[in-house]
Amino acid sequence: MEYEDSTLQEIDSALQKAQAAFMLYKKTEPKKKAAFLRAIADEIEALGTELVSTAMRETHLPEARIVGERGRTTGHCRMFADLIEEGSWVEARIDTALPDRTPAPKPDIRKMLVPVGPIVVFGAANFPLAYSTAGGDTISALAAGCTVIVKAHPAHAATSTLVAQAIDRAAKKVGIEESVFQHVYGKSFEVGKALVEHPLAKGVGFTGSLAGGKALFDLAQRRPEPIPVFAEMSSINPVILLPDSLSQQAEKTADMLASSITLGVGQFCTNPGLILVIDNPALEKFVGVLATRIEASTVGTMLHEGIAANYVTKLKQSLAQKGVKLVGKSSAASENVAGMPAVASVSATDFLANELLTEEVFGPYSLIVRCKDRHELLLVIHHLKGQLTSSVIGLESELTQNADLIQLLQEKAGRLIMNGVPTGVEVCPSMQHGGPYPSTTDSRFTSVGIDAIKRFVRPVSFQNFPQSLLPMELKDENSMSIWRLYNNEWRK
């Protein structure tokens, strides 16, 4: 089946419809929006094996992964439904009037978060369900009260279409107006450009390459009216191995990292692409076990030809840099091919002298950086760009001794992990999936968990409003019984 690029006229029409729908949808009561999100989950489940087989065919991901990702997708639909039905997320603040205050009376002022308008979402190649058509961006924007236009990722347009149809059915079932959700196609950059530059677009969600995300960010900031772009782009997720821990558990650590590096053919934004170590007697054992595990690993099929070709190029490039030595690669491949797990190592001196080695190689590859001592390790961390995550493997005693190192890591990453690997992103309120540039374009927000809704809202104050005109969340009666900061005190 062919999915033709949407024309500029179609894109303009989609944004016009999205804006008209927004003016109605933004007033939809939370219960109905919640029912819509739950109906989306139901309709996605009702797609059954057709969705699973289509996604498997388009992405080469195994059945268990697709089924798991479907669960995550329907899970966040229901999570946001619960969130908006409970209602406290709007951050209601109420300051009642003091008509007798001198020198001037104090007016009644109330504030809450309101949706910003139509949002453009780009489907992600590496998560055909959870970060695509009904992914976290779409669902959190719909939960906020925004309308959404999704550009299907060309590598899984059929999967995207199935999910889009499920969302349409859910909208009909619940009685949500047309065009609250729309689906467009585009292989060419022009489609994305037209969407982001359209004056009615008020925000953008994107997960993909640094080049792609940065290009959209630049377009959005150069508009006559700049708009926020939430692009999750590039992260090498450094893992720091402290010496005492390595001495005690070199093999266990190597096992854990080998699994994380090869998981999903390394196609996770949280893939551990950098391992930082201080030279010590246990290091050779660790490197040896890791090499063995990588050599024994299988070669996977990557998501699409672009990602596969890019991996081969970047891998060759990395291995060709001064001082970089291959430690081990899958013995299932005779040469450097797409989807082939590989690990290399380099000295801190060579790493620090070569900016290219700080760039992401998207796939099952990791680079070990060998530092002479703790001082050099700190220099390497200083040298790193912004990351989604950073991990430290260490005994509690040496973690405590390295509090300064952890403080420094905090400046570099959105999520810090002790004695664990970065892959595996829990969907929960405490999850920060986002970090300093270039891991994302806006470190102040997360794309996973309930707080992802905050990307698509802004606060509005209502001063001296009659009760009848106030939004439900700000009326005296508090019919939803939400938490509100009422004259500077939390009340329900």
Added chain:
Amino acid sequence: MEYEDSTLQEIDSALQKAQAAFMLYKKTEPKKKAAFLRAIADEIEALGTELVSTAMRETHLPEARIVGERGRTTGHCRMFADLIEEGSWVEARIDTALPDRTPAPKPDIRKMLVPVGPIVVFGAANFPLAYSTAGGDTISALAAGCTVIVKAHPAHAATSTLVAQAIDRAAKKVGIEESVFQHVYGKSFEVGKALVEHPLAKGVGFTGSLAGGKALFDLAQRRPEPIPVFAEMSSINPVILLPDSLSQQAEKTADMLASSITLGVGQFCTNPGLILVIDNPALEKFVGVLATRIEASTVGTMLHEGIAANYVTKLKQSLAQKGVKLVGKSSAASENVAGMPAVASVSATDFLANELLTEEVFGPYSLIVRCKDRHELLLVIHHLKGQLTSSVIGLESELTQNADLIQLLQEKAGRLIMNGVPTGVEVCPSMQHGGPYPSTTDSRFTSVGIDAIKRFVRPVSFQNFPQSLLPMELKDENSMSIWRLYNNEWRK
């Protein structure tokens, strides 16, 4: 006294020191940071009449205004001190581990807001105290745990220096490390450019012109690492007068608006620069009274020569546009001079055809746009750019009938006011001082009230951390007794 522009070397050194200080200050316990903010308030008060007379001399603002602004400044120092001492503002979320969960165990994850790093603040011409050296930007950034470099506004460099010295004294008194706060001078754009482009700067606060704010925003977005800019720039704060209300209280409405237009020589970002009316019998009476009040008003001295010259130019330009008719101007001036209150009117047709009339004229000037009917009024509102505020004067019955109009206004402004004027910005939790572009560069944040602290923080997740390494706010014991979302339930 001469205040020489800081050199590029001095700016680089200031940022280096700000970063070094940040790595210590960010760990300072809330109690001590709160003591620092309170000491700043004390030291500003201790400046006594010297501060008041210096500010009066530099800004031409009257004593009562400076004294009032000083109270607002010390007030927000103490407000943020209370906020961080209470501690719940960090939005702590805790999700405890489920080690037996299948298929994979759930790790312990905790999240809170942490400061982003050194912040550059530009002093504002129109608020020598409340939006300048110890203004809302500086104090909310210090409260967040960021270090701050303030560029003194050249028009009140002596005032700025006095306040900077007070902050230094407060830091010494409380034992806050050096360089947490720094003060630099710069008449030339190069100084601001160097500050914003410095790689160690992590955020920018600015209040001033659209041209100035947009230039800084563009510089910041084009850095190798883009950073957030909170620029409050340009707003004409439309006031809509509904017909029934105008029939009943034309005189009272005119009085109220005349006071708001002329307040502080019109030098407020919330000055009502646009009055939207539907032709009706009461209109002539309203216009007549407003003209009389404006004619009886005095001509004030504006803040500095640049603002004065700009007002004369923009006023002449506005009055020269097709269809714009002068309604009244202060009789104290024979020609169009700086600080002269004036009101003009134009038809909606001419207004809609002329983009220039939607631009801010910074000073005591307002333009009445006469609409034939409600339909034309809605067209005019559609045509408006983003605003800090929008007001509606109407009887409750007609407000209810115009719910769609209010919904539309919500898309245009950060604060909606019923039966009141936009001037007078309460410092309270429910205040949103910020709005869609070009009123600010980021409608998702406020520059007034406790939520202003959110501009200078980002969330960080701590996964599988031993208790000893967790920030105080996330430890099990909750020693500050703050509100936390604990396994999806609010707890204290």
